[in-house]
Amino acid sequence: MLAISIEALIKIALLMGGLMTAAAYFVLLERWIAAWVQDRKGPNRVGIPFTKIKLFGLGQPLADGLKFIFKEEHTPRHVDKILFTLAPISILSAALAVYACIPFGSVLPKGAIPGVDHQIELIAAPGIDVGMIYIFALSSIAVYGVILGGWASNSKYSLLGGLRSSAQLIAYELPMGLSIIGVVLLSGSLRLEDVIGSQASSGMWNAFAQPLGFVIFVVASFAEAARLPFDLPEAEQELVGGYHTEYSGMRLIVYLIAEFLHMITASFLIVILFLGGWHLWGITGSTNEVTWFQAIARIVVLNVKIFGVIVFFMMIRWSWPRFRFDQLMSLAWKVMLPLGLVNLVAVACFVEYEAPLKAKLGVLGLTAAMWGLSLLAWIAAGILAPLHTDNSARKDEFVLAAEDRNLGLRSHV
């Protein structure tokens, strides 16, 4: 019992330390990428304090942290103080608690640590059978943090911002859930370890087996993490702020850290659910019988993949313009949701008739069929979905509107 508690505590410490450091350094990475995309150099000044050593600006997160500590903590007088403080806490604790069920590696070799007789799994709470449900239940708590923050601020801008953001978060939860059901059907388990295991043993990552589900999941996680092009929850400059208009100092930072954690969580999930987790053909093996080399290779592979996805997240930020809110909603309800259903049906058929189809078409043929279906569905959605991107003024509409006004005037006269 004691050994297990100590093991869990060590894992939690590793995870929390790693996550917080990662969040701090991803802020720096984000600023670097932002700069490089704009042909600037980015933060490269802050190095070791009191020396002239610059270290490519790697000291920047430390300086930022110090700055936050000395920042004035201001609570506006008109807010509900308890809820106002509770909102960021709830969002951050939910964002952190999610990691209980997310593996950050695979397993250590048997007998790796003397005195421990079971195999150590690199996940804070191993063997929880409803892991995936737990994760998505907790990530939806973000909605409460957002609404609570908007409500407690006692300001109409924050309230509207909170409502807007929660509408977005709830809307994208649905397509996300649909694409996850596809993954669950394919691997037959709600445990993330098993999802990776099934991808590793078949060598076929879920992204290849169900490309449509992959795209939907990626888009939905962008929206859930409130990253561009779906960053309407807090477009500070453009939208008179979001739900945290009234926040400042440490509470705001907590919100922003939770935001970054969401992005990291989303990258973890994308990699684990669709990109094979720690699996890489020919290097990492696929069973729990690992050597030290494989155990470390798995951790490295997982982290490199996650890093890649995060860089992708950051690059998208500078590649695509923001959606307008109605466009964002119609994308969720009129494009992503139907596509999610198509994907779900396709995967269900795939699982149900796998054996006879495989005999007839072969593995490659089966995959090609899935890809063809996804492509067709995508094109159909593109053609059939109402185009809300076009909001330019049209002459006939203007003339009609003018006539309407004239008629209205006449009837008044």
Added chain:
Amino acid sequence: MKPDDPKVKWVEEPKLGLAGKMYLPALIQGLAVTTKHLFAPKMTVSFPEQRPEIGNPLIYRGVHRLNKDEQGRVKCVACFLCATACPAHCIDIIAAPSPWPDRDKYCESFTIDELRCIFCGMCEEACPVDAVELTSLFDLTGRSREEMIFDKEKLLSVYDMTKDAEPMKSASLGGAP
């Protein structure tokens, strides 16, 4: 204005093609552009170590200076034109009878509040004798508000500092020396 007014020119946007409606091709295009810039040469000027190059220092509007004539006297004749022209009201002049025979007045005190100045260059335009000029010094800093109020001595010392790099504009632009 009516929508069917012949003077109104209506422009129809080109219709989105299939690739545009598919979202993904456009996304990949955008990514390609950003990725290209990721590795493009950077244009950052690391300021204190590296000075930015100012295109033409003669038309740059930085810190002011008060020019001196050949005998080292201040050129200003205390006509108040610059103070009148200044939209920010930051020039303060006290005139006194001139000790020199070639003019009636000179400025006993001449202060410019650099904190209020908007560097519009109107004072330079207004001066009939080209006494006040803007230089290309742009890194104007101070530790207090008082330090940023430039008096006559300071403005004259700016002239001494910049006269070699930036000759008096009136000469080069064809005005009276």
